[in-house]
Amino acid sequence: NDLCLAMISEALNVYFDGISEEVDGDFVIGVPMNTRDESSPDRGNKLSVSLINTYSSNTSLMERLAGIKEQTNSAKQVRSGKGKAKNTESFDNLIAAVSPIVLDGLMLVLDKVKPWSKIPMIGNTGLSNVPGPRTAVYFAGMPVKCSIPMVPIAPNFGINFGVTSMGDVFSFGVHACGEIVAEKNMHYFVDGLNKAYLDLQYLVKNPGKSVAQRRTKKVDALISSSYS
Numbered sequence: 001n002d003l004c005l006a007m008i009s010e011a012l013n014v015y016f017d018g019i020s021e022e023v024d025g026d027f028v029i030g031v032p033m034n035t036r037d038e039s040s041p042d043r044g045n046k047l048s049v050s051l052i053n054t055y056s057s058n059t060s061l062m063e064r065l066a067g068i069k070e071q072t073n074s075a076k077q078v079r080s081g082k083g084k085a086k087n088t089e090s091f092d093n094l095i096a097a098v099s100p101i102v103l104d105g106l107m108l109v110l111d112k113v114k115p116w117s118k119i120p121m122i123g124n125t126g127l128s129n130v131p132g133p134r135t136a137v138y139f140a141g142m143p144v145k146c147s148i149p150m151v152p153i154a155p156n157f158g159i160n161f162g163v164t165s166m167g168d169v170f171s172f173g174v175h176a177c178g179e180i181v182a183e184k185n186m187h188y189f190v191d192g193l194n195k196a197y198l199d200l201q202y203l204v205k206n207p208g209k210s211v212a213q214r215r216t217k218k219v220d221a222l223i224s225s226s227y228s
Contacts, residue, residue: 001129002072003200004163004172005029006065008127009054010199011161011174011192018188027056029161030123033075050075051123061199126154129163136167149173159189 012027033050052075055067128151137144146169149162158180162173174189203209 001031001033001127002065002069004127004129004161005031005052005054005068005072006061006200007172007193007196008125008161009056009064009068010061010196011189012054012125013056014192014195015185015188018191019185023056025057027054027125028052028123029054030126031072032128033072048075061196062203065200123157125157125159125161126151127161127163132165132167134165134167145169146171151175153177 008029009027013023016023029052031050031052033048050072052068052071055064058064058067128149130149132147144166146166147164148171149164150173151160151162153160153175159174159176162175164171164173172193174186176186
């Protein structure tokens with residue numbers, strides 16, 4: 001989650017730079033997080049949504065990543081540890097008791113009423129990160145090479161990101177509202193993800209240096225090609 005959040009912060013920066021739009025703050029991303037106690041006999045899913053400030057206005061990708069990591073660690077401790085709020089358990093139990101059919105019906109009603117049009121925005125986009133199978137899986141006798149996640153667009157969110165894995169491959173899925181994000185500009189998100197991935201690779205191999213410092217010609221060429 002931490003690495004993906006850092007990469008998405010760069011993807012959003014590259015997008016807004018690409019369309020020449022100035023951003024006056026940091027991007028805040030809603031992230032479903034696992035809060036299940038591994039020592040508990042209950043092995044079902046237990047999720048909570050945290051809002052993570054990506055510190056996107058910070059030019060240092062490593063400092064961004066450090067800030068993100070601090071928040072996600074804190075969020076997990078609060079929601080799954082001793083610092084857990086009393087009403088969180090009740091909310092989790094309530095959600096678990098609601099059937100998917102009832103939940104779908106509720107969402108249809110809310111879509112018609114549109115109460116979120118009167119609610120202030122608390123986040124800019126969402127990220128759903130679901131690990132996939134680590135061993136080979138097959139469809140109609142053929143091995144599945146990768147899977148592309150598709151996260152539905154949520155109310156007041158013009159774009160959503162999904163991440164999933166298949167063996168040693170992980171994939172990003174970027175889905176946007178066509179009325180907000182022009183199709184011709186979608187490539188900026190891919191460009192930003194590629195740039196962040198290469199920058200993180202460089203920083204891992206060259207600790208103590210900044211991305212602005214001289215890199216190998218190979219890395220510079222790869223980053224340049226992502227904007228072509």
